[in-house]
Amino acid sequence: MTGHSHHAEPIEIWFDFASHYSYLSVMRIEDAAASRGVAVRWKPVLLGPIFRAVGWQSSPFVDQKLKADYAWRDIERQCRKHGLDLVRPRVFPRGSLTPLRVAIAGGDEPWIGDFCREIMRMNFARDQEIDSVDAVSQALGRLGLPAAAIVAQALSDANKNALREQTERARQRGLFGAPTFFVGGEMYWGNDRLEDALEHAARGGH
Amino acid sequence: MTGHSHHAEPIEIWFDFASHYSYLSVMRIEDAAASRGVAVRWKPVLLGPIFRAVGWQSSPFVDQKLKADYAWRDIERQCRKHGLDLVRPRVFPRGSLTPLRVAIAGGDEPWIGDFCREIMRMNFARDQEIDSVDAVSQALGRLGLPAAAIVAQALSDANKNALREQTERARQRGLFGAPTFFVGGEMYWGNDRLEDALEHAARGGH
Numbered sequence: 373m374t375g376h377s378h379h380a381e382p383i384e385i386w387f388d389f390a391s392h393y394s395y396l397s398v399m400r401i402e403d404a405a406a407s408r409g410v411a412v413r414w415k416p417v418l419l420g421p422i423f424r425a426v427g428w429q430s431s432p433f434v435d436q437k438l439k440a441d442y443a444w445r446d447i448e449r450q451c452r453k454h455g456l457d458l459v460r461p462r463v464f465p466r467g468s469l470t471p472l473r474v475a476i477a478g479g480d481e482p483w484i485g486d487f488c489r490e491i492m493r494m495n496f497a498r499d500q501e502i503d504s505v506d507a508v509s510q511a512l513g514r515l516g517l518p519a520a521a522i523v524a525q526a527l528s529d530a531n532k533n534a535l536r537e538q539t540e541r542a543r544q545r546g547l548f549g550a551p552t553f554f555v556g557g558e559m560y561w562g563n564d565r566l567e568d569a570l571e572h573a574a575r576g577g578h
Numbered sequence: 579m580t581g582h583s584h585h586a587e588p589i590e591i592w593f594d595f596a597s598h599y600s601y602l603s604v605m606r607i608e609d610a611a612a613s614r615g616v617a618v619r620w621k622p623v624l625l626g627p628i629f630r631a632v633g634w635q636s637s638p639f640v641d642q643k644l645k646a647d648y649a650w651r652d653i654e655r656q657c658r659k660h661g662l663d664l665v666r667p668r669v670f671p672r673g674s675l676t677p678l679r680v681a682i683a684g685g686d687e688p689w690i691g692d693f694c695r696e697i698m699r700m701n702f703a704r705d706q707e708i709d710s711v712d713a714v715s716q717a718l719g720r721l722g723l724p725a726a727a728i729v730a731q732a733l734s735d736a737n738k739n740a741l742r743e744q745t746e747r748a749r750q751r752g753l754f755g756a757p758t759f760f761v762g763g764e765m766y767w768g769n770d771r772l773e774d775a776l777e778h779a780a781r782g783g784h
Contacts, residue, residue, distance in 0.1 A: 426642060426644060427642070436633070436754070438632060438752050439632075439754050441752075442754070445765075446766075446771075449774065453774070546644050546647075548642070548645050559648065559651075560652075561648055561652070565652075568659070
């Protein structure tokens with residue numbers, strides 16, 4: 373089926389590098405989509421303002437200790453199931469503004485998937501800080517990309533504003549957590565819905 | 579494999595008849611477990627006191643409107659996927675104390691699975707009240723069971739206390755929502771984890 377589903381609808385992945393359940397989907401989506409002939413649109417957002425708009429102080433995985441502890445156990449099991457490394461980060465949730473700005477600047481570039489996976493690996497497989505010019509430059513450098521030029525664009529006022537606008541669009545569309553997938557107007561919340569969303573996309577959103 | 583997995587661990591399903599995601603699992607678990615040679619232990623609990631212990635006023639699917647609306651859309655899709663009827667109840671969450679008392683009284687009876695499915699169908703497929711002696715008597719009657727005797731036992735002080743104790747045990751084990759599955763000491767939260775929990779059980783909890 374690869375590459376031949378002319379009627380397939382693209383899938384949007386709305387995510388934050390700070391989000392542990394986003395880690396699972398960011399690592400999996402490109403292969404899973406390609407095998408169904410579905411194109412991926414990357415939609416980085418800052419979850420903090422979205423959680424505050426819903427009325428939460430922080431992530432439900434921080435505010436509620438039982439659920440927070442369970443989520444890490446669950447993610448350990450899911451990582452084992454999908455063959456993903458996991459080192460529980462000493463800091464959670466990590467600041468993610470700088471790599472989100474790079475991701476929105478590079479949203480249509482051929483390296484966007486590689487970059488998102490590299491930042492996610494730094495946070496959740498190598499327990500490294502991700503929210504600095506240094507951190508994103510190293511990630512871009514490892515991908516053989518011109519880090520200085522990309523970072524300069526990412527830190528421009530226009531691009532900072534683009535991330536703000538994208539976060540506001542997420543809020544307007546009813547997003548309340550990440551990862552969230554959109555296929556046309558249909559919203560799917562959570563890594564557990566990646567496959568259902570892809571099936572829907574492969575059928576052309578019907 | 580059916581019936582020959584001598585080393586399989588039982589699976590416990592902790593649920594409330596008021597819980598819409600529990601509907602999906604209560605309807606599916608017995609067939610899914612049988613096909614893997616896994617025994618089912620039914621663990622009815624009253625979710626209200628558990629939510630209050632976690633610090634919530636009510637279900638997160640009531641307090642948070644965005645999430646609540648999404649959950650119904652998600653459940654519609656899941657019901658279609660699993661071939662289950664769904665009529666969105668006019669009242670949610672419905673009172674469920676009376677059928678929970680019957681379920682704890684009949685926990686080891688051969689009719690427990692049928693009874694649980696019948697009450698769930700009343701709530702989520704037929705939009706009927708479930709929290710009265712009348713409602714549970716009709717359900718028991720449709721199963722050909724001696725309703726009056728079963729209800730009398732369900733309403734005894736000892737049995738009321740058994741439900742209170744079971745709810746307290748749930749809280750002590752870290753349960754924060756339903757359905758929740760236990761396989762030995764391993765906890766799995768949510769209908770989306772039924773299959774993983776069953777695989778773990780079929781491997782004998784290893």
